[in-house]
Amino acid sequence: MGATVEQFEQAKNKLSALKKDPGNELKLKIYALFKQASQGPCNTPKPGMLDFVNKAKWDAWKSLGSISQEEARQQYCDLIGSLVEAEGGSSDPVAAKPAGSGTTYETLLVTTEDDITTIKLNRPAKKNAITTEMYNEIIAALEQAAKDDSVITVFTGAGDFYCSGNDLSNFTNIPQGGVEDMARRGGELLRKYVKAYIDFPKPLVAVVNGPAVGISVTVLGLFDLVYATEGATFHTPFSQLGQSAEGCSSYMFPKIMGTAKASEMLLFNKKLTAAQACKLGLVTEVFPDSSFQSEVWTRLKAYAKLPRNSLALSKQLIRSVEKERLYAVNDAEVELLIERWTSDECFNAIVKFFQSKAKL
Numbered sequence: 091m092g093a094t095v096e097q098f099e100q101a102k103n104k105l106s107a108l109k110k111d112p113g114n115e116l117k118l119k120i121y122a123l124f125k126q127a128s129q130g131p132c133n134t135p136k137p138g139m140l141d142f143v144n145k146a147k148w149d150a151w152k153s154l155g156s157i158s159q160e161e162a163r164q165q166y167c168d169l170i171g172s173l174v175e176a177e178g179g180s181s182d183p184v185a186a187k188p189a190g191s192g193t194t195y196e197t198l199l200v201t202t203e204d205d206i207t208t209i210k211l212n213r214p215a216k217k218n219a220i221t222t223e224m225y226n227e228i229i230a231a232l233e234q235a236a237k238d239d240s241v242i243t244v245f246t247g248a249g250d251f252y253c254s255g256n257d258l259s260n261f262t263n264i265p266q267g268g269v270e271d272m273a274r275r276g277g278e279l280l281r282k283y284v285k286a287y288i289d290f291p292k293p294l295v296a297v298v299n300g301p302a303v304g305i306s307v308t309v310l311g312l313f314d315l316v317y318a319t320e321g322a323t324f325h326t327p328f329s330q331l332g333q334s335a336e337g338c339s340s341y342m343f344p345k346i347m348g349t350a351k352a353s354e355m356l357l358f359n360k361k362l363t364a365a366q367a368c369k370l371g372l373v374t375e376v377f378p379d380s381s382f383q384s385e386v387w388t389r390l391k392a393y394a395k396l397p398r399n400s401l402a403l404s405k406q407l408i409r410s411v412e413k414e415r416l417y418a419v420n421d422a423e424v425e426l427l428i429e430r431w432t433s434d435e436c437f438n439a440i441v442k443f444f445q446s447k448a449k450l
């Protein structure tokens with residue numbers, strides 16, 4: 091039997107008592123299930139293409155198709171139940187827990203095993219595009235990994251992509267303060283996000299399991315090792331998007347690969363294969379697709395047995411000379427991007443992306 095109206099009412103009350111914001115994606119799902127449960131299938135006109143918030147809500151409701159009100163009530167109760175359970179710290183099958191901390195994440199799978207903490211981006215249906223919520227969760231996961239017992243921290247992606255970069259819908263929910271306010275807030279988040287990599291105290295390894303785009307590529311210059319599967323690609327289409335470089339890549343890329351090659355990537359959107367990125371020094375080593383996971387993890391497990399303090403201190407020795415410069419580069423990149431995000435060039439590029447996906 092499906093959930094009763096009474097259980098549905100109880101779930102509504104539990105939702106308002108949640109301590110943690112469930113994040114935009116889940117809020118949309120909750121909204122859609124609520125509408126379907128209380129009114130049935132979506133039958134209202136589609137909001138206009140620039141009414142981003144109402145359009146996202148309408149899309150979410152419409153995507154439920156013709157499921158019955160009873161079924162929607164049940165799904166609504168199950169979803170709220172899992173959120174309540176997650177806050178109570180009881181076992182939640184969809185979220186991993188880092189050893190000892192009990193922290194759960196909506197957009198990441200974070201595990202610690204064999205002295206390695208792995209942060210896995212977990213939005214495979216969206217090619218692991220990074221939402222605002224996800225930036226915050228990654229910052230929290232890095233802070234946690236810096237303090238936990240692990241020796242090495244690994245970054246990787248779920249599914250066929252490593253990461254498709256910034257989720258372009260981050261720029262479509264314009265807050266009340268307007269585009270300038272959105273740009274300023276985005277800038278602060280970006281500054282904090284990149285700083286989390288600059289300051290990370292342990293060896294940081296990227297296991298690039300597939301194509302990488304945008305900010306997931308630029309921060310690679312702040313990693314200590316970058317292992318890539320041979321099918322991975324590296325693409326920073328900033329000028330195409332009316333934007334500019336971030337992740338300290340305006341400094342690290344020329345330093346790693348020389349100004350000319352860095353300009354091909356950062357100005358002219360050149361997409362590199364894994365082999366090309368390795369030749370230029372952005373990638374440490376490329377592995378065949380078929381043996382990528384087994385070869386990389388065998389290697390990392392052996393590295394994680396090395397003396398932890400020696401590894402951390404040596405990393406800090408290598409990186410500390412550059413820290414002040416990297417903070418300044420991060421600041422300059424953020425300032426330019428705040429300006430770029432309010433430009434017509436950027437707005438038009440984002441509209442074009444979503445139009446090509448038939449979402450506007």
Ligand SMILES: CCCCCCC/C=C/C(=O)SCCNC(=O)CCNC(=O)[C@H](O)C(C)(C)COP(=O)(O)OP(=O)(O)OC[C@H]1O[C@@H](n2cnc3c(N)ncnc32)[C@H](O)[C@@H]1OP(=O)(O)O
Pocket residue numbers: 215216217219220222225254255256257258259260275276277279280303304305306327328331333336443447
């Ligand atoms: C608030 C702080 C902001 C800090 C910002 C810092 C500045 C960062 C800059 C960047 O990272 S710029 C790079 C941004 N990324 C992109 O431009 C990539 C856009 N996506 C694509 O070009 C393609 O989707 C792809 C990644 C090449 C994959 O193509 P494919 O044909 O294989 O799959 P799709 O059907 O396109 O994708 C599946 C699904 O995922 C959605 N999606 C993919 N990437 C993004 C994204 N970056 N943002 C939002 N959504 C994305 C795509 O729309 C599809 O959705 P559905 O249609 O299935 O709903």
